[in-house]
Amino acid sequence: MLKTVRSVRTQILILLLAFIIAPTTIISIFTISKSTDMIEQNAMDLMETALGHSKENMSNFMNDAADATLTIMTNDAIIGPILKMDKPRSVQQSIAVANLLEKYLYELKVHGVIAKEIAVINLSNEIIYSGASTFRPDADLNWYGQVDRLNGKPYWGSYENNGKYIYVARKVQTYIKSADRFEPLGAVLISFDENDFSSINSSVKLAHNSEILIANGDGQMISSSDPTLVGSSLPAEMFPLARQGNRIDLSPVFAQNEASRLTVYDTIPNSDWSIIVSSPVDDVLHTQRSISRIILLSTGLCVIVAFILAAFLAHRMTLPLKQLSKEVKRQIKSGDFSFWPLPASRRQDEIADLGQGFYRLVADLNETKNMMHQAEMMKREAEFEAMKSKIKPHFLYNSLESIRMLAVINKDPVTADMIKSLGHLFRYIITNQKNNITLADELEYLHSYINLQRLRYEDRLKVEIDISGEWMNARIQKLVLQPLVENSIEHGINRKRGAELIRITASRSEHGVLLQVWDDGAGIDPDTLASIRASLEDPQSNKDHIGLLNVHRRLRLHFGEPYGLTIDSEPGVYTSVFVLIPERE
Template identity: 25%
Template sequence: MKNNFFTKNLIIFLIPLLIPTLVLGSLSIIITQRYIKDQITQNNINLLNQTKTNIDLIFNEIDTLNIQFDGTANMAYTLKRVLKKDTLYSSDIANVDTTCFFLNSFANSKPYIYSIHIYYENENGRFCTTNNGITNLNNFFDTSWYDNYLHHPSEEKLWIETRNVKQYDFEENETKLITVYKRMALNNGVIVLNIKADYIQNLLNKSVSDPKQKIFILDKNNSEIVSSQAPGNKIDFDIKELINLNTNTIYSPSENKFLCKSIIHSDRFSWNYISVIPEGILYYVSISLLKYTIVLLLFSFILGLISTFYLTKKNYKQISNIITIIDSAKNNQPLPVIDSNVKNEFSYIIENLVTTFIEQHYLKVQLSERKYKLENMELIALQSQINPHFLYNTLHTIYWEVIKATGSNSKPIKMIENLSNILDYSLTTPCNRVSIGEEIRYTKTYLDIQMIRYGDKFDVLWAYTENVEPINTIKLLIQPLVENCIYHGIKNKDGKGKIKIKLSQKDGFLILTIIDNGIGIDKENLDAIKNKLDFDGEHSNHIGLFNTSKRLKLTYGDNYGIHINSKLGLGTVIYIRIPISYS
């Protein structure tokens, strides 16, 4: 038993100690992880946008060249004329010196430009290029751009490709270029801008926020144009797969870790800019918090273990005394002597135990009395049903005797028939739930009697749709409220009265509104009625109103009673809102 007591105390003591630490640690990890991940992801997006802006500025140089050479300007006209001549003279070369100087100055002022070619279609294979001026395709080292231009679809005006060129045969490594082609709109020809891929790569290398981060630029076919990684640093995952993945992570087998991606798109060249960064960088702070949380949990557990052992040893004797007292009380044995001088939590427990035994005995007596009263009330209720049933049977007999005697369907017979139906509806399983349709038919039967009694004293307007009729509700919901309108509002009114009964559905609730233009209620009496409706009071003048309110609260809860508003001389509005249910 002592071991069980120790175990229970350990659980009770450690749970309040460990759970807050665990919850706070977990929340800190989750919130920090989410915040840092979102922050780094946003920073990566901003980084990619800045990189995209910088690279777009570089490749937009093609637009400046297009303005100069695709038009009717003197420079473009002179160059085109010279390229198409069969034989070139020194004067022709002199005429295009200005153009060559412009191209060379333009290229030399931009460290990322490798070369520029201006080609107007001609039978001589001539074009103008930086550093070499007017030259021929047959004796120039870089001609692959021309083949691409010839075989590229003519409807595409702007495109980009990566190429490798070698100016001299003795060069060991080829130079990687990113070539921009701009097909001229006003002239038959093309402007070729060759960008150094190494320059773009260095730009990407300087843009990364972490040495392990990689940035890729892919063309519209998801082929790599250039990336921030060094040429010898191979990747072991499929870039195209990375684009098509719905998730933002991909596994790298060589690094044995997951990588997070961020992607933005460039509409100008249909490029995708991709940033890839190891997940460990995102979760570094979260992992540190997890370690600290585990250490704190272990420390709390050890501290709780020591504290529980000390408290268990101290209190076990007192608990044993309490158990002895309880066993003695159960077995009707004399209680052991209790030291009244001891004032601690155990003395309060013993006092509460004695008080509890007394209260339980008192509650048992009260329960027996209430059970007796309930049985007596049920007997009275059963006896009280005898007279109404006798009245119904007698009324039914009178109805048939009148039919035999008169042989006609007169108003008295109609009234007797309606009254008989009302009694039948009221007495049949009074506690059962009914549909709104049954309530409407019952209320209309009641109103038929009142119409005969009062003549043209009032009109009744019904406003509802068929979809409310199947809704389930308590019996005698509408008729007592209509009766209240007639006897307290319309009866004493000068002139003809009106009663509007509206049923509708809204947000899962049935809304019942009954409006009359009777004499209304003054403010003092209205406040008294509202107060008694809120606190289930009685009122001799509005029995149907208060009875219906009580039944609504007993059926649906205290929040679903009757709401009433009235203005003396104008009329009264009764509003009921109950949950929709179906039988």
């Protein structure tokens, strides 16, 4: 038999692995890998092209702006009255200089250099503006040191004053012939709005969601095609950037889910700035994902065809087992296990022998199960009858009735009521009524028991019964609720000072009617609670809590699973016993 099963499994695996799945999977993985590399390389080539165009645009713009500052520096009509005069300039001179600066600002805009302002600053940080008047020399104490270090060459920087600005500045100096040296006079500065500056690259063709970033020598983003990225910084050890082939860590700039990006970069001539072109890997590989889906779909179709062929072969070889499984499921669903012997199979092989052997096994188990169930029912019924026999004699009830009448004659109503309730309890127990009674009958008996306990405990016992009339005809066995209430009194109320309340309720559940007996007594510690729960689930348990076990087992034997008791408790707070019975009249 084992040899036959192993042979079927081997044939299916050989068919799948040798002819379809293994080669198809290898080819698919190879194709996807190659297509990914090609698409990524094409994306890098496009980004290199965009980087070159952007670098050219930025260089041309920055050269034009630097030339504009040089033109202003060499115009003595502007520089003379502001930087070279020893005495204060007149109002007419200031107006004339301002007009010349406004003229230069206009000419810059005409030639495509969209400047925001022009500023001339002397060594005392006095400024003559034309344009927006946003630059503040005292905001960055380092800017003039950088300008002075370059000794007349253009210096590019950025600042923020109710907006983000880019500027180019040059030091103005004069030659002292007698001392054969140059003396600094001040600086000329032209600034640009960051939005206008970033628009220089608007003509550069970029892939979807790609970005062009301009970073200064400290790694701070001073311009970007995405304004939200301006001001963020990269790690300082990466700057100044150079073409070293290593990728840049862009995680400080982009959000965590966007930091995986393809990047190319280069330095901008005549500055310490760097230009970076970046694109999200997910967007670059969007086309590759479509190709991968097609490849995976094709592979899946091939695998499906392979499984169909293998299923046909397996069907031919395992048909008797399928028939056996179908018959077993049908019989189990109907609850009838006595379905042996069946007609012999036309195939006389190991599988047919297995089926006949299984039928015989199920028949034997079914017979054994029925015998054990009958024995257990007889045992529980005998236990219950033995319990009733202790209080069954009719003369006891008759004697109690005589005593009650005597108490009435002697005008002792309290005693008479106690004896009446006790007599009702005995009548309920010894009656020949079947165990399967209504919930209304059980509650009537429970009221008599509660009346007895109230006479005993007086104001220390409060019992609330909140059960709707729709449940009164539900079937239940005798002596189910009384043992639970007795447990609540003896093990809950009596063991906790101030405890007095027992609540009995009913509600609908998935499997029937769920009764609850709740008390605010001493509760049950976790170890004892675990022991009780284990006893309820163990049919062979003979531990303590005989009352609970007796009730649970009688319900389980009479109604079957999942009916019976469940218990929940919190030490010192409450104990709750749930009784699940069928919802039928």
